[in-house]
Amino acid sequence: MSAPQLLVSRPPAPQTVPAQSLPVRTAEAAYNSGEHSSSGLATAGFRTAKYLLEEWRQSGLTSCYQAHSDRHTAQQLRHQARESAAETQARAQRSQEDSTRKLGERLLDLHYWRAELEREVRELSAETRTLLQEKDRLERALHATELPYSIATDNLQCRERRIGGELVRDGAEIELLREVELIRNVQELLKRTLEQTIEQIRLNRDAKGKLEMDWSDKVEAYDIDTQCGRYNNQSTDIQFHPNSAKFEDNTSTPESWAQHSHENIYKAERERMASINLRSLIDSILQDTAEDLRSQCDAVNSALAQRCEEVEDVKRKLEDHLSKTLKEIGDQENNIAALKQAIKDKEAPMKVAQTRLYQRSYRPNVELCRDPVQFRLISEVGELSESVEILKQKLEEAEQSLRNLEDTRMSLEKDIANKANTLFIEREKCMSHRTRYPVVMKLTGYQ
Structure with a gap:
């Protein structure tokens, strides 16, 4: 017969009693190895590959010890698993609460x-x-x-x-x-x-x-x-996001x-x-x-306004002078007429005196005498001529004065017209236009 098969058992446990495997019995070890050994051809088929009784008992004890060790280990693992589950649950709860906080x-x-x-x-x-x-x-x-x-x-x-x-x-x-x-x-x-x-x-x-x-x-x-x-463990819209537990590249710090x-x-x-x-x-x-x-x-x-007052004052003075000048022109014209009349009035006396002298020049011979009458007539003609010259000079002066008065009148009238034009510009064009000047409220942008 071939060698007997080994009994299969669990690996030896590290607990109290070490497991021992049964020794391998060979054909040679079965011959005459103990007190109950037998020999002879009659028992040859019943004496090979047999365990001893002590070995069998030892194998049973080993199995018991192995079962006890496995149960003990399993109990410890279950206890540790419960503790780990409770600890991880509490830690997960604390982490979730801390995250929520x-x-x-x-x-x-x-x-x-x-x-x-x-x-x-x-x-x-x-x-x-x-x-x-x-x-x-x-x-x-x-x-x-x-x-x-x-x-x-x-x-x-x-x-x-x-x-x-x-x-x-x-x-x-x-x-x-x-x-x-x-x-x-x-x-x-x-x-x-x-x-x-x-x-x-x-x-x-x-x-x-x-x-x-x-x-x-x-x-x-x-x-x-x-x-x-608002998310909690009972939320229905939560799911796994495996790649979410990371920091993005563009994240900022709280500071x-x-x-x-x-x-x-x-x-x-x-x-x-x-x-x-x-x-x-x-x-x-x-x-x-x-x-x-x-x-x-x-x-x-x-x-x-001050300029208007000045122009108005000057205009009034010019108008006064114009009025006086006009009066003086009238007086001067009368004076010229009087002078002309005076010159004309001297013509008759001159004619009389000159006629007398002319007639007396026809006195005959010795009668043509320089008597006092002759001297007086000659003196009278001289006086009349001098008077006429004086009157003509006065007439010339009066006419020149009249011309000057006329020029003055024209100048005064021109000045008065200019000042009237100036007053019209200042009052009607400038000052009346300036009444449209904006008030302070409009200039400050409120209107």
């Missing part, structure tokens, strides 16, 4: 910054609307300066139509030139301020856009974290996250304060320019 804290931070961003957006929007109103004021004020400029230039052009000596560079013209220069400077200042205002509005809107973008991101993040905070919103709010506050200061500057500029324009307008009006 941190989500709550994160939501508080998000709510705080979102509220700050909302507040700053509201304040910046209100400030931008107010600055837009100031921009409209500037535009209205700039447009309102067109009328004063038109009035001042029209006054200067009208005053260029003064005639002769009235075309003088007087105080009114100096004030008008100052007014034109002032209006130009005011317009330049308002234009520069308007450009600065438009730029500040753009900066405000840029800052507001960044705030709104940040606010929108935080609203979206708030909604996401709110939804995450950089808070700093980003802080910088946006800081920049918005800075632009808002710049806008507030600009509004204060705009109001001051509009008030100052309006007061300067009205003050210069009053100065021009005063200069024009």
